[in-house]
Amino acid sequence: MILMKDIIREGHPTLRQVAKEVALPLSEEDRKIAESLMEYVLNSQNDELAEKYDLRPGIGLAAPQINVSKRIFAIYIEGEDEPELDIIAINPKIVSHSVEQTFLGSGEGCLSVDRPVEGYVPRYARITIEAYDLDGKKFKKRLRGLPAIAFQHELDHLNGIMFFDHIDEKNPLKANEFAQPLE
Ligand SMILES: O=C(O)C[C@@H](Cc1ccccc1)[C@H](O)SCc1ccccc1
Numbered sequence: 001m002i003l004m005k006d007i008i009r010e011g012h013p014t015l016r017q018v019a020k021e022v023a024l025p026l027s028e029e030d031r032k033i034a035e036s037l038m039e040y041v042l043n044s045q046n047d048e049l050a051e052k053y054d055l056r057p058g059i060g061l062a063a064p065q066i067n068v069s070k071r072i073f074a075i076y077i078e079g080e081d082e083p084e085l086d087i088i089a090i091n092p093k094i095v096s097h098s099v100e101q102t103f104l105g106s107g108e109g110c111l112s113v114d115r116p117v118e119g120y121v122p123r124y125a126r127i128t129i130e131a132y133d134l135d136g137k138k139f140k141k142r143l144r145g146l147p148a149i150a151f152q153h154e155l156d157h158l159n160g161i162m163f164f165d166h167i168d169e170k171n172p173l174k175a176n177e178f179a180q181p182l183e
C-alpha cells in the first residue's frame, strides 16, 4: 500500500515532467499502479486507516506523485447517497470546457506540497473529459464543481504543473471576472 513516504514532494523532478501515455490493454504492472492510487485515496479518507498509517487525506492521487511518470490518476469524492466522482483515469483528456471559471475559496493544497500556499487557483467551471478505465474501455463524463476542480488538479500532475503555478503572484486573491467561487 502507498504511504506518505512513497509520495514525492515539490522539488522532485518527476513532478515537473510530462507523463507518458499508457499502452492499452493495461499491463499487469500498470493495472497495479492504478489500483494502488485508488487504494491510497480510499485509505486516506478512512479515519482509522489514515490515523493508523499517518496518511494525509486526499480526494485524488496521480502516478507522478509516486514517482511513476505515466498518465494515470484516481479520484474519489464522497457524495450524499453515492460518490460524486469515483474514477481511475488512464490517458485522460479534457475534450471541451466552459469559458466560465471557478475556484475553491479556501485555495488548493497538494499531497506533494508540504506547505500552505495561499491564493485562488482558477479552473474551468465545467469540463467534458474522456479517459480509459482499468479494462481499457473509453468513457466520457461531464464534470462541474469539486469533481471538475479535482480532475484539473490531477491532470495538471500528468503535465508537470503544480496548483500554485496558476496563482496570480501579484494578487493571489484576485478572482477574474469570469470566475465564480465554488461554495
Ligand atoms: O495532491 C493531490 O493531487 C491531491 C489533492 C487533490 C486536490 C487538491 C485541490 C483541489 C482538489 C483536489 C488534495 O490533496 S486532496 C485534499 C482535498 C480534499 C478535499 C477538497 C480539496 C482538497
Ligand code: NI
Pocket: 109, 110, 111, 112, 153, 157
Ligand atoms: Ni496535487
